[in-house]
Amino acid sequence: MSKPKPRSRSARIKPANKRRRLSSPESPEKTFCHIRARQHRMAGDKDATEGFHLCTGTACRTDEVVCSFSELQAVKGQLRRATQQLRRCQMKLAKMTVSANRHKRLDEDIQKLSAREKLIFHQWLMKANAKSPTAVR
Numbered sequence: 001m002s003k004p005k006p007r008s009r010s011a012r013i014k015p016a017n018k019r020r021r022l023s024s025p026e027s028p029e030k031t032f033c034h035i036r037a038r039q040h041r042m043a044g045d046k047d048a049t050e051g052f053h054l055c056t057g058t059a060c061r062t063d064e065v066v067c068s069f070s071e072l073q074a075v076k077g078q079l080r081r082a083t084q085q086l087r088r089c090q091m092k093l094a095k096m097t098v099s100a101n102r103h104k105r106l107d108e109d110i111q112k113l114s115a116r117e118k119l120i121f122h123q124w125l126m127k128a129n130a131k132s133p134t135a136v137r
Contacts, residue, residue: 113121 110118110121
């Protein structure tokens with residue numbers, strides 16, 4: 001009697017369901033859906049609706065709900081991105097304000113110095129700049 005062949009695990013294990021991705025708000029599908037629903041509601045003659053599937057009752061309402069839901073998702077995505085950008089800008093502004101206040105205090109301290117102290121400070125600053133590796137020579 002022969003031993004049965006072992007089956008591979010990949011054939012037995014069911015892969016996990018992947019989360020469905022939403023398309024980007026700039027995708028043509030959403031604009032097409034939006035235009036089609038609007039044209040379907042507004043158009044009265046046959047030429048304007050040519051090439052579109054005319055529906056009645058529940059089907060039309062379902063199409064409109066799907067379109068409005070996809071538009072809502074697109075707007076939510078835009079709002080989320082704008083909110084994140086606003087937070088980043090607020091953080092940058094706060095950091096720049098702190099830096100500006102620090103420089104302002106340093107400038108005020110320098111203005112309070114006497115002429116002799118200013119001369120000593122400038123000499124020290126010139127020496128420090130001359131020793132730095134990025135100094136222009």
